[in-house]
Amino acid sequence: MRMPRILVLGNGNVLINFDEKLNLRDLYFPVIGLDNHVGGPHCRIGFWDEGVFSWLGEESWQRRLRYREDSLVTMAQVVNDRLGLELLISDAVHPRYDLFIRRMRIRNRKSWRRKLRIFFSHDFSISGTEIGDTALVDPVSRGVCHYKRSIYLLANGLAQGKGIFQYATGRKRFGGAEGTWRDAEDGWLEGNPIDHGSVDSTISFELCLEAKEEENLWYWIALGDRLQVVRQLNSLVLDRGPEHLLQETDNYWKNWVNRHDWNFGDLPEKVSRLFKLSLLIIRTQCDNRGAILAATDSDVLATARDHYSYIWPRDAALVAMALDRVGFPEVPQSFFRLAVKMLTEGGFNLQRYNADGTQGSSWYPLIRDDEEQLPIQEDESALINCALWYHYRQYRDYEALAPFYWDLVKKIGDFLNQFRDPATKLPLPSYDLWEERRGIFSFTVATVYAGLLAAANFGELFGDGKSAAAYRQGAREVREAMERFLYDGKIGRFLRGVYPRRRNSRMELVPDFTLDASLYGLFAFGAFSTDDPRVERTMTAVEESLRVKTGIGGIARYTGDWYFRMSEDIESVPGSPWFITTLWLADWYIARARTRDDLASARKVLEWVADHAMESGVLSEQIHPYTGEPLSVAPLTWSHSTFVMTVANYLEKLQALSTP
Template sequence: MPRDLPVGNGTLLVNFDDQYYLRDLYYPHVGSENHTLGHPCRFGVWVETGGENGEGGQFSWVHDEQWERDLRYLPETLVTDVSLHNPGLGIRLDCNDAVDFHQDLYLRRITVHNDHDQSRQVRLFFHHDLRISEHDVGDTAYYEPTRRALLHYKEQRWFLMCAGRGGPATPDGPATELVDFGLNQFATGTKGVGDAEGTWRDAENAELGGNPIAQGSVDSTMALHLDLPAHGSAVAYYWVAIGQTFEEVTAIHRAVRSRGPETYLVRTSDYWRLWVNKEQFDYNDLPENLIDLFKRSLLVLRTQVNENGAILAATDYDIAQFGRDTYAYMWPRDGALVAYGLDLAGYSGLTQRFFDFCHRVVTKEGYLLHKYNPDQSLASSWHPWFENGERQLPIQEDETGLVVWSLWQHYVRFRDIEFIKPLYRGLIIRAAEFMVEYRDPETGLPLASYDLWEERRGVLSFTVAAVHGGLTAAAAFATAFGQDDLAQRYTRAAAEVRHGADICLWREDQNRFARMINRQADGSWDVDLTVDASLAGLFQFGMYAADDPKIVATMEAVRERLWVKTDVGGVARYENDYYHQVSTDIAHVPGNPWFICTLWLADWYIAKAGSREELEQALDILQWVAKSALPSGVLAEQIHPHSGAPMSVSPLTWSHATFATTVLHYLDRLSETEMCPTCARPVYSRDHTAARAEHEHPSEVAAS
């Protein structure tokens, strides 16, 4: 089930699914530890419906089918904008969720609207199904009377849950102060042991048992009561403070009570609006919906980046049901391409931490391994060190090449020499030497490694392009540092890689590049001619120009053979892609549409465009992405080829990074295609709004 709404701050990440379940709660790292393991934390409502002494009422969880749900974000923020409506109960809820940008604090504001002609009591129920530190052995949940709150803890992980009633709204919005705080009802209990389902079952009769403590495999539920006038409303707040000690969480709790939870919501909204608009780009005539999705993509990207620089592929835990593993790791390839997009958008502080992370984990031999945990330890892998009786490196070499390539793009943009200095020997030169040596002396091509899809081993065109890009970048760094001998060594190696691609990967009989080749025991080549969207890498990292006839022919084959011929459209990864396959009609559905693959086609249109008119094809694809996103703006890894529903993990960090990168490539290409006939300078630059004004109103600019 996709995660429609991630909110986080780099150490705490909370994910909601499309039913508005709280499904993932990561702390103290984005991607680790998931203290729910994907189990739902429920939110329910009891509404008084009549009867003596208010005894008549009806309960409903907001994920039930009678609720109408609309899950979005407030514009330009990491604060949710959720609307819940139950016509049968005559009740509407407007919810805003956020993780404070500075403290490990999750908050929710709930504005409850009574649509009936009589006053009514409404009870809000909040359920907590934690597996602290990713297992349910030895947890404790208890009610703390002094703070009128529930606490869950195990070892150095503490969670304090509380709620309160807000004051009447002011002309400027919700009141900042609480009228009252604390729980009206609570229960702690055992779950998953024998017949015990959990305390959430108690909520369904609107009365919680009040058990004050439970240990082992436990959950808890709490309730807050609100009295609503006829056709009136009331505001409630719910918050969870997270820390490593009792003192930490109670200090956060005191601050929330003192300042008011509204203060935290407002300051978090203000912070993210400032963050996402830091560069003040001139978007030219880019449609408003694409600008919105560009900003949303940057914000979603930020939720998936750990404070220590780990860029997580995805944090949707549901994928674990297929192979008991997740995407919550740092793949150097994904990270390098995400960092490239973030650098284009101006977020060098984030990307510096990523490159530092890579510097810390690169092996002494100079290669990066399959993937890493957020704490920099080596992550799980299915790549063997030994196969067919021989030793082999369990690597995807494109990951090493792309980190160096991305780092050079970073340096070109920011010229942060003192940041680069400690990385030069330990990361750049070390990786470059590995890439030089890990090659076939006969062809000059890299030796076999695993492909970017992690499915096959060989000499992949994408990997060859990434290694060429990495060697070219290393040569540029060596030149910058005055080491001309190394620069020549890496330039020569890159040229040999390019020559090997011309000779071995280009297939004249097919008029396109092969996806992959493998050297056989007799010295011949086994050639994989499958059309693969990753062939776009041949131009993306600089080995070939986008308008090179070989690239044109190859990308036209990608477009013709991989475009999904349904009403949904989009580009598949490769022909007969089996991953989450839903159709065997390969002629029409070669695979499920992937956002990154579809955007690579747009990137090619952009790279070869010579005019605004030639950019229209790319703009059409950007609009396709916007149409295929969730209402919240979240992009999955892939979508269903017939329904367009999200598939696999959601959000996929790489999808959002590729969208942001493609938008920026589009804007930059605009500046190259529109030149002033008088001064021969671009009439537009996304980085400099003054450039447009100077050319559109030269007399006014001169007068000022």
């Protein structure tokens, strides 16, 4: 059973994800998205009281999982009536130190004195594998440490001034052993101080509570590259106090997200709250060395034996544009430096990359029908140029961007201009943005147009006039080719795309009439104006045909979408609704608005997104068309960045229409 990640925490070196039962499910360190030290199993919390034991993930617990306002500190309210316990749990990853800190305020709801034992199990698989791990009790810190090679994870804590009560290390999922978490269920741990191989560990704390009394239990994990480092971090927690470090984290993120004086106009509080939380969640999915990850939810491994913890250059470029748009340039600047490393010698990007910039896994063949082909989505190259030009327009950092023109923009511009059919002037075939089909698509061609214009603008800026003229001429030819080959006068709208096919020694372009939400790219990247009747007819068709006609609503990707399909009633449910595609429709409403009243439809979409986010505010990739429950990965960075961009578009248009 999938359990989406409902709470995520991170600082650019450490990322931790929790599911809806508050189990720790993913732990990345020291590179976000590269090595997941949990990834599949989960780390549990358990309670024992006079012979009765319960794991926090059991159904007897009621949970409300949220964040503190404007912060990456969680606020989980958990109650178990049978056990008579009420918990208020605040979790955080410190912004400067590689520390996970938890405060668990435990209230005794019974009318008598109790002695509780609280258990924390650690089911780590360091660097994604259970082979060769060691778990040991450290006599210096008095904590339990897991390590392999240069990854050390030290768990420790305090309850009523005392440290760990009991501990156990042992084998897991090998030779009939389930793990030391089973040892906890009788309330007593056996105390084995070290084990190796496929291992886990469990620690416990003892807490005495008077009737109706509450006390804090502190728990933390220090992360480092050697034992001495995690010992020093453990000492830091004890010296400065975990309360101080938790408050320091809360203050940091409140100041980070409120660096600008936001004016949300007529948008309701639920939208403004999600806007700021989206910025915080986006930051957790970005590595300090430049990677912008699509998602870090490992549950999708069960369906594909692969994950979303990759850099898709398209997603990352659009995330960078959203962050630049609202005044958070530090992540885009780091990403652009990594983008130079990712670019091939040919001036194009591959399908996706690992968080360190190396090539990621792919399903695109390099050869088909005995002909070599590039395994690419061309929009993933073009949008890097678009993002860089967008960044320059926002900040005018001429000197900082000068190297990027020669090392990145020009190479991409040359590729975009050359990777075209001499006869039609259209780009040559590549895979679509949904990674499902190979051809020539309106979305891709619109990004190529914009990418060439961006290269031309940079060329003029940095004195490369000859290249700039060639790029601008190429952009004109691409746009003219779009009008000629991607618009169908008989149906009065643009096509999703065309497929080159050889028939009787002649090359033909076979039209794809499928309605696709990505046709929004026609106006979004400036190829055509919003008041172009051809664009209006196209977007009207998208709005009418891709709307999910259930109580949930939203916009599907395209007619007959198969990915996480939940209905065969294509007429009513053309596909599961995606947050991204629904927000694209809002962007269309905003772009064509001429009065403040015209913005009402866009505002309804923003409210729809806020209403269908998880309780915590996390946005998944898509939602169930009948129940609204999250589908696929969560959080999806692209969902949150699109929400940020659409809110920014809305507020800019609202201000423009409010100004005489």
